[in-house]
Every structure is written in structure tokens, then in C-alpha cells.
Amino acid sequence: xxxxxxxRNLSVTFATGRGPFRAVDKVDLxxxxxxxxxxxxxxxxxxxxxxxxVMGLLPWIATVTADRMMFxxxxxxxxxxxxxxxxxxxxxxxxxxxPMSSLNPxxxxxxxxxxxxAAHLDLSRAQRQAxxxxxxxxxxxxxxxxxxxxxxHQLSGGMSQRVMIAMALACNPKLIIADEPTTALDVTIxxxxxxxxxxxxxxxxxxxxxxxxxxxxxAETAQRVCVHYAGQQVEMQDTRGLFRDPHHPYTAAxxxxxxxxxxxxxxxxxxxxxxxxxxxPAGCLFSPRCxxxxxxxxxxxxxxxxxxLGLALCHTPLIAGVPQRxxxxx
Amino acid sequence: MLKLILRRVALTLPTFxxxxxxxxxxxxxxxxDPIEARTGERGIDPERLAxxxxxxxxxxxxxxxxxxxxxxxxxGDFGVSIVTKTPVLHEFLILFPATLELAxxxxxxxxxxxxxxxxxxxxxxxxxxxxxxxxxxxAGYSMPIFWWGLLLIMFMSEYLGLTPVSGRMDLINYYxxxxxxxxxxxxxxxxxxxxxxxxxxxxxxxxxxxxTIPLAVIARMTRSSMLEVLGEDYVRTARAKGLSPxxxxxxxxxxxxxxxxxxxxxxxxxxxxxxxxxxxTIFAWPGVGKWLIESISRRDYPxxxxxxxxxxxxxxxxxxxxxxxxxxxxxxxxxx
Ligand SMILES: Nc1ncnc2c1ncn2[C@@H]1O[C@H](COP(=O)(O)OP(=O)(O)O)[C@@H](O)[C@H]1O
Ligand code: SF4
Ligand SMILES: [Mg+2]
Numbered sequence: 001x002x003x004x005x006x007x008r009n010l011s012v013t014f015a016t017g018r019g020p021f022r023a024v025d026k027v028d029l030x031x032x033x034x035x036x037x038x039x040x041x042x043x044x045x046x047x048x049x050x051x052x053x054v055m056g057l058l059p060w061i062a063t064v065t066a067d068r069m070m071f072x073x074x075x076x077x078x079x080x081x082x083x084x085x086x087x088x089x090x091x092x093x094x095x096x097x098x099p100m101s102s103l104n105p106x107x108x109x110x111x112x113x114x115x116x117x118a119a120h121l122d123l124s125r126a127q128r129q130a131x132x133x134x135x136x137x138x139x140x141x142x143x144x145x146x147x148x149x150x151x152x153h154q155l156s157g158g159m160s161q162r163v164m165i166a167m168a169l170a171c172n173p174k175l176i177i178a179d180e181p182t183t184a185l186d187v188t189i190x191x192x193x194x195x196x197x198x199x200x201x202x203x204x205x206x207x208x209x210x211x212x213x214x215x216x217x218x219a220e221t222a223q224r225v226c227v228h229y230a231g232q233q234v235e236m237q238d239t240r241g242l243f244r245d246p247h248h249p250y251t252a253a254x255x256x257x258x259x260x261x262x263x264x265x266x267x268x269x270x271x272x273x274x275x276x277x278x279x280x281p282a283g284c285l286f287s288p289r290c291x292x293x294x295x296x297x298x299x300x301x302x303x304x305x306x307x308x309l310g311l312a313l314c315h316t317p318l319i320a321g322v323p324q325r326x327x328x329x330x
Numbered sequence: 331m332l333k334l335i336l337r338r339v340a341l342t343l344p345t346f347x348x349x350x351x352x353x354x355x356x357x358x359x360x361x362x363d364p365i366e367a368r369t370g371e372r373g374i375d376p377e378r379l380a381x382x383x384x385x386x387x388x389x390x391x392x393x394x395x396x397x398x399x400x401x402x403x404x405x406g407d408f409g410v411s412i413v414t415k416t417p418v419l420h421e422f423l424i425l426f427p428a429t430l431e432l433a434x435x436x437x438x439x440x441x442x443x444x445x446x447x448x449x450x451x452x453x454x455x456x457x458x459x460x461x462x463x464x465x466x467x468x469a470g471y472s473m474p475i476f477w478w479g480l481l482l483i484m485f486m487s488e489y490l491g492l493t494p495v496s497g498r499m500d501l502i503n504y505y506x507x508x509x510x511x512x513x514x515x516x517x518x519x520x521x522x523x524x525x526x527x528x529x530x531x532x533x534x535x536x537x538x539x540x541x542t543i544p545l546a547v548i549a550r551m552t553r554s555s556m557l558e559v560l561g562e563d564y565v566r567t568a569r570a571k572g573l574s575p576x577x578x579x580x581x582x583x584x585x586x587x588x589x590x591x592x593x594x595x596x597x598x599x600x601x602x603x604x605x606x607x608x609x610x611t612i613f614a615w616p617g618v619g620k621w622l623i624e625s626i627s628r629r630d631y632p633x634x635x636x637x638x639x640x641x642x643x644x645x646x647x648x649x650x651x652x653x654x655x656x657x658x659x660x661x662x663x664x665x666x
Contacts, residue, residue, distance in 0.1 A: 057569055089572030096563060096570075104564040105662055106585045116571040151661040167571070 004175055004207045005031040008068040012053050015061045024050045025231040031175060034205040038218045041228030044274050047211045051177045055094050056084055072174055090120035093168035097180040099160035103152035109163050110148030116170045135166040140196060158189040165197060175207040183213065215258055219243055227251045230274050230285040237310040247310035247317040249290045292316060292323050338653055342646050350403060353638045354396050357631050363388060364412045367629040386412060399635065408639065409632030418636035422618060427511025428498060429617030433602045435533055436541035441595065444545045448552025453579055455557060463549060470546035475605055479539040479612035486535060493535050496614035500528045540609040544598040551594045555587040589660050596652025600645045
């Protein structure tokens with residue numbers, strides 16, 4: 001597979017006041033052209049930080065390391081900041097969780113949409129304006145000419161997110177990263193925005209990394225799913241396999257807590273909380289909450305299983321809900 | 331928008347009423363009166379004293395004096411100077427361009443240096459540069475104007491001989507009639523060789539002295555405002571478009587960060603005019619500041635009252651303009 005995005009062992013460490021904090025720990029990700037990959041996991045599990053690292057948008061206190069970070073045949077790690085800026089915003093775009101605060105209050109919607117085109121595309125002013133109108137129509141905003149002259153505070157949250165989607169699409173990207181694009185919106189319009197995003201993805205054939213809490217959406221749309229827990233990627237499977245036979249106990253717990261037929265809008269809750277900087281267990285990070293935890297789990301970090309077991313980060317990955325005891329060298 | 335302006339204008343009316351009262355009282359709280367100030371130790375014969383007092387209206391009860399003063403003011407009459415016998419407004423208008431020129435130069439100096447310094451400090455926060463900018467700003471803010479002015483004169487004028495010690499112009503070498511009252515412009519209009527550079531040379535030290543405190547305030551305000559803005563989501567969005575750091579910081583962040591800075595600059599006009607009084611005295615700068623100080627020593631009540639009223643009116647007006655500007659540059663208010 002010639003992956004559009006291919007990441008190996010991505011780690012991000014923040015230099016915080018209380019010492020280094022590893023927010024993302026050895027995460028892998030592959031996205032093929034036109035593919036929709038979902039990333040799920042509780043808040044604080046490093047989903048946003050991992051994707052911001054790919055975009056190169058983390059603050060300076062963050063240190064990013066990876067064995068590989070290839071996008072569209074180019075090594076993002078080897079690119080200079082200037083070269084990377086030619087890719088980011090053109091071939092690689094991102095939609096954020098908070099649409100209202102993600103638009104600059106001092107500039108019109110039109111200015112902000114045309115700006116990305118001006119930076120990356122060889123279009124005249126009139127062409128950029130025409131394309132901006134076209135984009136607003138595409139994302140379902142009525143009276144596009146008038147809306148282009150509006151300032152962000154004159155838009156609702158849903159409108160703002162439509163504008164953000166238009167902005168992301170402006171330069172015909174190859175991959176869009178959508179970080180919980182509906183979480184901050186009214187429940188009534190969440191589905192509209194998500195449907196719009198999925199429709200546009202299908203039509204344009206753009207790759208999409210969708211960070212979401214909505215397991216129902218994952219089940220219906222994603223080709224593959226990555227499950228993150230406390231900065232680690234604990235499982236990755238194609239969607240069908242994941243829902244049929246989760247191999248990591250955390251995934252299993254997520255699915256088990258899901259209401260019948262996976263209609264839950266929010267990530268189902270399971271007992272306990274994600275460990276922070278202070279209370280990180282020595283062994284498996286999930287061990288304090290895992291019903292299969294053993295003494296080994298609590299003291300020895302688990303190895304990664306093979307692809308047939310969903311790359312599960314577990315001493316005893318599940319098959320059909322049953323832990324598989326394996327021999328390993330301690 | 332128009333409603334907003336009218337409301338703000340209406341709000342300044344009580345301020346003016348209070349001002350009239352305060353200037354009237356404050357001027358009279360200075361010990362002595364205009365006649366004593368002029369006769370000094372020599373004394374004066376009682377009949378002449380009474381005549382003078384009557385002529386100046388000082389024999390009237392104080393409340394009557396106040397009402398006369400308010401009545402005249404409402405008719406746009408700022409009185410006549412006791413000393414020079416010319417209308418106060420006339421004197422003020424002749425002297426004000428000098429003060430305005432100095433204040434504008436100081437403001438430009440403060441903004442042109444202060445905004446970039448604050449932006450750089452914010453972008454490189456925690457660096458040596460940041461700490462140096464903040465240390466210099468603190469020093470500038472705490473520097474007494476008089477002391478700072480004398481220090482600069484001693485070093486730049488006396489020791490290095492780079493700049494003139496005082497005044498607005500080298501009057502021995504150049505003479506031309508004021509046209510605009512702004513020496514920088516008039517010297518150019520005069521067509522005399524070297525007149526403009528002489529005008530600039532005279533402006534340098536007063537500009538630095540008067541601009542130092544606003545410079546420090548603006549640099550600190552820009553830095554903190556910028557630091558806040560740099561953490562905003564929309565700055566991340568701008569970076570996510572692949573824009574250059576210059577555009578992200580200089581356009582997306584700075585445009586937002588300047589909103590509170592404009593207010594601070596507006597508030598500095600009061601400080602600036604107050605500072606001008608001291609600066610003009612240090613540098614023998616023939617502006618309204620020096621004139622007011624002289625009027626105090628002469629107990630020239632009308633000049634003092636009128637001068638303070640006019641300066642206050644200007645400060646209020648500038649603040650009004652700044653309020654409008656704040657609205658104009660802040661889309662969230664403009665399109666409420
Ligand atoms: N700028 C930052 N400085 C320090 N810690 C951060 C920063 N940004 C995120 N983190 C931490 O990284 C962890 C992962 O955050 P995030 O990726 O936002 O989680 P989520 O999976 O909910 O998107 C969190 O514990 C968060 O506190
Ligand atoms: S390693 Fe142990 S504690 Fe961790 S998920 Fe697997 S079984 Fe549970
Ligand atoms: Mg997040």
C-alpha cells in the first residue's frame with residue numbers, strides 16, 4: 001500500500017512545570033488516499049496532540065520524535081519549516097474542535113478563506129473570490145457573497161464550522177484531519193455537520209482522519225479505527241473486525257458499555273480515569289481499570305501484538321472476549 | 331455608530347462641568363494673587379491695589395467670580411491674560427502647535443519602538459531579549475522625567491555635543507515666519523538650508539524624554555496582549571494554513587493584540603500632556619506647558635484657568651477619538 005500518511009512511533013513530550021509529560025507515546029498511523037480512519041479514545045488520551053504534531057502546530061514546549069512521518073511521499077521530519085508550510089494548508093488541512101474561536105475575529109470570512117488560496121494557489125484575485133463563493137455553496141451556506149463579507153462573530157457555531165470546512169477544502173487537500181469537528185456544537189446540528197463532512201469526503205475522495213467520540217459514526221463510516229489510551233495506541237483494526245472482535249480489553253470495555261446497536265452519541269463511560277503525569281502505573285497504563293489485569297500487567301509494560309490481534313498493546317489480548325495467555329520473555 | 335458617538339459626547343458634559351469647578355478652585359488655592367505676584371516685595375499703595383483688584387474682578391465675591399467665569403466660558407470666552415493682556419485662547423493657539431509637535435513626535439517614537447519591542451519580547455518569551463526589553467521598560471517607566479532629561483542633556487549635549495541643549499530652533503542662524511506652527515514643516519517651507527535638520531536636532535532629546543514613559547507602557551502592554559493572543563485558536567488556524575510566521579504574528583496576532591494597545595495609547599495622551607509641562611520646562615520649549623508653569627508663578631488666573639480647560643478639553647477629545655477608534659478596529663463591537 002502506498003500510504004498517503006504513514007507514521008511510526010510518534011511520541012510527543014511536553015516540558016511542563018512539573019517535569020516532562022509524554023502526551024503521545026509511540027503511536028502509528030497509516031492512511032491510504034481517500035481512506036477514512038477514525039481515532040477514538042477518552043479526553044486527554046493524546047489524540048489532538050498527535051495530529052497537531054503531524055501538522056507541525058504544537059507549541060514550542062513540545063518535543064516531537066518519530067521513526068517515520070511520511071506524507072504524500074515526503075518525509076515531514078526532514079523538511080525545513082518553510083518547505084513544510086508549503087504542504088500544510090494545501091495538501092494537508094485540519095478542522096478543529098472549537099469553530100467559534102478558530103476563526104480570527106478581526107477578519108472577514110472571505111478574507112480568511114481566500115488567504116489560504118493566496119498562499120498556495122496560483123489564482124487571480126477574482127478567481128479566488130469565485131472559488132470562495134463556490135466553497136461556501138459547497139458547504140451549504142446560503143447567500144455566499146453576503147456571508148463572505150461577514151465577521152466570524154456574526155456566525156453561529158455550525159456556520160463557523162462550515163466555514164472552517166470550506167477553508168480546509170480551499171486548496172483541494174489530499175488529507176483532512178478533523179479533530180472532533182462536532183463536539184462543540186449544538187446536538188441538533190452535530191449530525192448535519194458530520195453528514196456534510198462525510199459527503200464532501202466521499203465526493204472529493206480526500207483522505208480523512210476523524211477524531212471522534214461517536215462510536216456510532218465510527219461503525220458507519222470509518223474503514224479503520226485506532227484506539228488511543230493515555231497517549232498510547234492500544235489497538236488498530238479495520239472497523240468491522242474491531243466491532244466484531246475487539247482484542248484490547250479497553251476497546252472491549254468501550255464496546256461493551258455501548259448501548260445496543262451502537263447508537264450512543266458520546267463515548268461510553270467505563271469506570272476509572274485516565275492516568276495523569278503523577279499516577280502513571282509502572283506496567284500497563286490500563287491496568288488500574290482492566291478487569292483482566294494480572295500482577296505482570298501492573299509491573300511490566302505490555303508488548304505489541306501482531307496485526308492479527310489488532311496490534312493490541314496487551315499482555316493477554318482478547319479473542320472473542322477471552323484473554324490469550326502467551327509466553328514472553330520477561 | 332452615530333448613536334454611540336452622541337452618547338459618548340453627552341457623557342463628557344458632566345466632566346466639563348466638574349472641570350470648570352476644579353480649575354477655578356485649584357487656581358485660587360495657590361497662595362498669593364496676581365497683584366501680589368507682580369508687585370512682589372515692593373508693596374503697593376492701597377488705592378492702586380483696590381483699583382487693580384476691581385479691574386481684574388478680584389473684589390467680587392468668589393461665587394460671583396465663578397459665575398462670571400462660567401458665563402464667559404459658555405460663550406467661548408476664555409478670558410484675557412492678566413500679564414500680557416491678550417486673549418488666553420489666542421496665546422494658547424499660538425503656543426499649542428509646539429506642544430502638539432513635541433507630543434506627536436513622542437507618541438510616534440513610543441509606538442514605533444514600543445510595539446515591535448513588545449511583539450518581539452512576546453514571540454521570544456523567556457529569552458534574553460524578552461528579559462532585556464522588560465527590564466528596560468521597567469527602568470523607563472520608573473525614570474523621573476526631570477532627572478532623565480538632565481541626564482540626556484549632560485551626556486548628549488554637553489559631553490558628546492550631538493544635540494542642542496534647548497529651544498525649538500537655532501534662532502541665530504535661521505529665521506522664518508511660522509506658517510503652520512510646526513517647526514518641522516515650517517523649516518521645510520522656509521527653504522533655508524539646514525533649517526530642517528536643525529529642527530530635527532532640537533526635537534530629538536525632548537522627544538526621547540517625553541516618549542520614554544509611553545514607550546515603556548506600550549511595550550509592556552503589547553507584550554502581554556500579544557502573549558495572550560498567540561495562544562488563541564485562530565492563531566493556530568492561521569498557522570494551519572501554512573502562512574509565514576511573519577504573516578501569522580504580524581497580521582493575525584498583532585491585529586487582535588493591538589485592540590487593547592490602542593486604548594492604552596489613548597490613555598497616554600493625558601500622561602503625555604502632563605509630561606510635556608515638565609519636558610518643555612527642561613528644554614525651554616516654547617509650548618503651552620512652559621506657558622502654564624510661567625502663568626502659575628505670575629498667578630495669571632485667566633491664563634491658568636483657560637489653559638487647563640483647553641488642555642483638558644483636548645485630552646477628553648482625544649479619549650473620545652480613541653474610543654471611536656477602538657470601535658472601528660474591533661469588528662465585534664462595530665457589527666454588534
Ligand atoms: N500545550 C500543552 N502543554 C502541556 N500539556 C498539554 C498541552 N497540550 C495538551 N497537553 C496534554 O496532553 C494530553 C493529551 O491532550 P489531547 O491530545 O488534547 O487529548 P485528546 O485525546 O482529548 O485530544 C493531555 O493530558 C493534555 O493535558
Ligand atoms: S496488559 Fe493486562 S492490564 Fe493491560 S490491557 Fe492487557 S490485560 Fe489489561
Ligand atoms: Mg482533543
